[in-house]
Amino acid sequence: xxxxxxxxxxxxxxxxxxxxxxxxxxxxxxxxxxxxxxxxxxxxxxxxxxxxxxxxxxxxxxxxxxxxxxxxxxxxxxxxxxxxxxxxxxxxxxxxxxxxxxxxxxxxxxxxxxxxxxxxxxxxxxxxxxxxxxxxxxxxxxxxxxxxxxxxxxxxxxxxxxxxxxxxxxxxxxxxxxxxxxxxxxxxxxxxxxxxxxxxxxxxxxxxxxxxxxxxxxxxxxxxxxxxxxxxxxxxxxxxxxxxxxxxxxxxxxxxxxxxxxxxxxxxxxxxxxxxxxxxxxxxxxxxxxxxxxxxxxxxxxxxxxxxxxxxxxxxxxxxxxxxxxxxxxxxxxxxxxxxxxxxxxxxxxxxxxxxxxxxxxxxx
Numbered sequence: 001x002x003x004x005x006x007x008x009x010x011x012x013x014x015x016x017x018x019x020x021x022x023x024x025x026x027x028x029x030x031x032x033x034x035x036x037x038x039x040x041x042x043x044x045x046x047x048x049x050x051x052x053x054x055x056x057x058x059x060x061x062x063x064x065x066x067x068x069x070x071x072x073x074x075x076x077x078x079x080x081x082x083x084x085x086x087x088x089x090x091x092x093x094x095x096x097x098x099x100x101x102x103x104x105x106x107x108x109x110x111x112x113x114x115x116x117x118x119x120x121x122x123x124x125x126x127x128x129x130x131x132x133x134x135x136x137x138x139x140x141x142x143x144x145x146x147x148x149x150x151x152x153x154x155x156x157x158x159x160x161x162x163x164x165x166x167x168x169x170x171x172x173x174x175x176x177x178x179x180x181x182x183x184x185x186x187x188x189x190x191x192x193x194x195x196x197x198x199x200x201x202x203x204x205x206x207x208x209x210x211x212x213x214x215x216x217x218x219x220x221x222x223x224x225x226x227x228x229x230x231x232x233x234x235x236x237x238x239x240x241x242x243x244x245x246x247x248x249x250x251x252x253x254x255x256x257x258x259x260x261x262x263x264x265x266x267x268x269x270x271x272x273x274x275x276x277x278x279x280x281x282x283x284x285x286x287x288x289x290x291x292x293x294x295x296x297x298x299x300x301x302x303x304x305x306x307x308x309x310x311x312x313x314x315x316x317x318x319x320x321x322x323x324x325x326x327x328x329x330x331x332x333x334x335x336x337x338x339x340x341x342x343x344x345x346x347x348x349x350x351x352x353x354x355x356x357x358x359x360x361x362x363x364x365x
Contacts, residue, residue: 011046013172014179016081016110018044018123019068021059024135028055029142030248038143038248040150041067042130044122045079047179048172049162051126051154055143057228057248058207061089061098066227068102069187077180081108083120106181133157143248194224202263204242206231208250212259213242215266 021039029035041064042053052071056063064087072078086092090099095109103109112119134153140146158169165172196204198217203210204224211231213222222241225232233242244254 012179013047013176014077014080014181016046016083017079018046018083018120020085020120020123020127021056021087022053022127022130024131026135026138026140028140028146030250031142032249032252034249036248040130041071042123042126043068043071044126045169045173045176046122048169048176049122049165050075050158050169050173050176051129053130053150053154055146055150057143057246059087059089060207061096062226063228064089065098065102070228072183073187075177075180076183077177078105078107078183079180081110083110083112083123085112085117085120086114105184129157194226195221196224197221202259203253204233206246208252209247210253211242211244212253212255214256214259215263217241 020042022042023037023039026037027035028038030038038055038057039059040053040055042051044051052074054067054071056067068082084090090096090109091111093111095103095111099109117124134150134157138149140149158173161168194206198204198213198220200218202213202215202218204213204222205211206224206226211233213233217233217235220236222236223234225234227246229246231242231244231246232240235241242256242259244256247254
């Protein structure tokens with residue numbers, strides 16, 4: 001017998017948490033005159049119905065993993081199963097390599113079937129709750145202000161009586177967290193590392209923005225650590241060669257003044273010498289008169305004597321070649337221009353040929 005789709009689903013403590021991105025209908029200032037609507041990662045625990053949420057720079061895999069880690073760190077535990085709805089950064093039908101490694105926290109990531117919103121109805125209702133209860137009448141100065149206001153509001157919302165449970169989520173939270181897995185001591189930003197080689201312009205690109213690196217790292221393979229708040233670049237020796245705040249605006253360039261000053265010094269000290277101009281050829285004076293030398297022969301670009309002059313013979317007169325007439329195949333082979341193509345005119349009487357007088361053939365056709 002199939003499962004009744006309207007039956008109530010019950011969860012055990014620490015069994016699972018449903019996750020989904022929420023896109024608030026509010027323009028958030030991102031800096032540099034830009035504004036946007038970044039996604040908000042929302043997590044709802046199945047047993048206690050506790051809601052946790054945080055705004056992220058993007059929906060990419062790295063930002064989703066960092067958002068997961070920050071929310072789970074605030075909980076102090078990890079649910080046994082995380083439910084997702086085929087998000088592109090998580091995986092569609094199959095987990096991405098990064099999220100498969102994130103499941104190494106001993107948790108399981110379950111991907112719902114396509115077009116099955118009832119499989120994660122808890123987080124869908126939480127998104128609607130945030131849209132109608134948190135967002136109206138609020139203004140935000142940036143993503144940080146949005147997260148601050150959202151965290152303060154969720155502290156109050158999780159103390160309200162839940163309509164289905166008829167109890168407060170915070171009253172069931174301790175039992176729920178006791179059934180979860182322990183949080184590992186190693187944070188994901190130390191696991192996910194981007195390896196790249198620094199070019200001569202000593203800049204790296206994360207998402208759509210460029211960040212400067214100290215010129216001492218030019219030509220070296222560096223490690224880039226990126227999270228939602230900061231960009232850190234490590235040299236092969238482990239030394240920090242760049243550290244910038246994460247830019248949420250698009251297509252911007254961050255330049256550290258120390259990196260710019262070191263780059264100018266490097267360009268001044270390591271500048272190659274200017275190339276020497278090419279030497280001008282020495283010109284020899286021309287002879288006084290060509291007619292005075294009987295053995296002179298015309299030679300292009302050379303003042304040496306001809307072979308005849310070296311052999312003691314008088315030079316031959318210059319031979320001028322007649323230009324060869326071009327063959328016009330179209331004129332010669334065109335129909336009507338050949339002699340055999342010219343037909344005789346038979347409109348009038350035929351004249352007698354010479355030597356045929358009196359032979360009786362005159363006037364015959």
